[in-house]
Amino acid sequence: MEGTIIKGYSGFYYVLAVDGNLYECSLRGKNRQKKVKFLPGDKVKITTVDEKTGAIEEVLPRKTELLRPSIANVEQLVILAAVADPAPDLQLIDRLTVFAKWNNILPVICFNKTDLTTAEELTRLKDIYEPTGFPLYFCSTVTGEGVEELKAQLRGKISALAGNSGVGKSSMLNALNEGAWEQATGKVSDKLKRGKHTTRHVELFDFGNQTLIADTPGFSVMQLPEDIKREELCWLFPEFVPYLGECRFATCLHKSEPQCKIKEQLEEEKLAKSRYEHYLLFLEEVIAQERSY
Numbered sequence: 001m002e003g004t005i006i007k008g009y010s011g012f013y014y015v016l017a018v019d020g021n022l023y024e025c026s027l028r029g030k031n032r033q034k035k036v037k038f039l040p041g042d043k044v045k046i047t048t049v050d051e052k053t054g055a056i057e058e059v060l061p062r063k064t065e066l067l068r069p070s071i072a073n074v075e076q077l078v079i080l081a082a083v084a085d086p087a088p089d090l091q092l093i094d095r096l097t098v099f100a101k102w103n104n105i106l107p108v109i110c111f112n113k114t115d116l117t118t119a120e121e122l123t124r125l126k127d128i129y130e131p132t133g134f135p136l137y138f139c140s141t142v143t144g145e146g147v148e149e150l151k152a153q154l155r156g157k158i159s160a161l162a163g164n165s166g167v168g169k170s171s172m173l174n175a176l177n178e179g180a181w182e183q184a185t186g187k188v189s190d191k192l193k194r195g196k197h198t199t200r201h202v203e204l205f206d207f208g209n210q211t212l213i214a215d216t217p218g219f220s221v222m223q224l225p226e227d228i229k230r231e232e233l234c235w236l237f238p239e240f241v242p243y244l245g246e247c248r249f250a251t252c253l254h255k256s257e258p259q260c261k262i263k264e265q266l267e268e269e270k271l272a273k274s275r276y277e278h279y280l281l282f283l284e285e286v287i288a289q290e291r292s293y
Contacts, residue, residue, distance in 0.1 A: 004073075005039065006022070025044075044059050064104055077099075079097065081109070081164070097134065108137070109135070109136050112139050113167075114138050114140045132239050154176065202214055244261075247260045
């Protein structure tokens with residue numbers, strides 16, 4: 001029977017199978033000998049022993065794989081930001097969209113706490129991010145605005161949720177799953193919470209209907225992927241793509257070169273200034289990483 005690993009703990013793997021049951025699985029000897037690495041999100045084949053236990057026979061090919069945090073087969077990265085309290089960190093949003101696209105993962109942008117801001121601010125954010133073509137949601141866990149629409153985006157997929165502290169991540173997860181997520185995470189002991197050297201592992205939570213959402217530590221502060229080349233970065237900004245190849249120089253990095261189509265679009269206000277500024281910031285990081293090698 002096939003299933004998905006939702007977490008690994010003390011040598012056992014917990015597999016949500018297609019029959020809807022959760023099985024505590026050990027590894028077959030051949031997998032232990034080969035030192036096969038299993039990750040949350042891995043699709044596996046298992047043999048069941050009884051209603052609660054089984055053994056992993058093999059891991060199926062991965063569609064995507066992230067190393068930090070370690071998780072497999074993520075289909076979309078839900079980037080959660082608040083429109084107020086705290087103010088949205090647009091650089092982090094853009095950094096995460098680059099990270100997701102580089103890893104063949106769909107970025108989904110969700111602005112929470114719409115009940116705390118003005119229509120003008122919502123329009124400003126919409127004008128910045130609608131041209132990217134990324135799925136874009138405006139939500140409030142207080143009023144319920146946008147929650148059902150976001151839930152539909154997540155249904156049947158493996159998603160990871162990223163966002164700074166204070167943006168309402170726990171509230172959103174509870175709104176999406178009617179409080180069940182809070183019940184699951186509330187079992188963590190006070191001792192573990194206080195531990196100075198506690199390691200937070202990635203865990204997938206079952207939201208029903210084959211909908212899995214990863215509780216992923218480590219997304220709030222991050223470097224760009226080390227293998228991005230300077231000439232590849234612009235392709236990770238979808239609103240730039242229609243104009244690429246139209247610059248005077250084929251090697252244009254859209255920074256200080258003359259007759260740059262991207263800069264022309266910026267001057268005509270057809271591209272968002274903040275997105276372009278972050279592109280330049282990321283370009284400097286990518287160039288610095290290239291030089292470090």
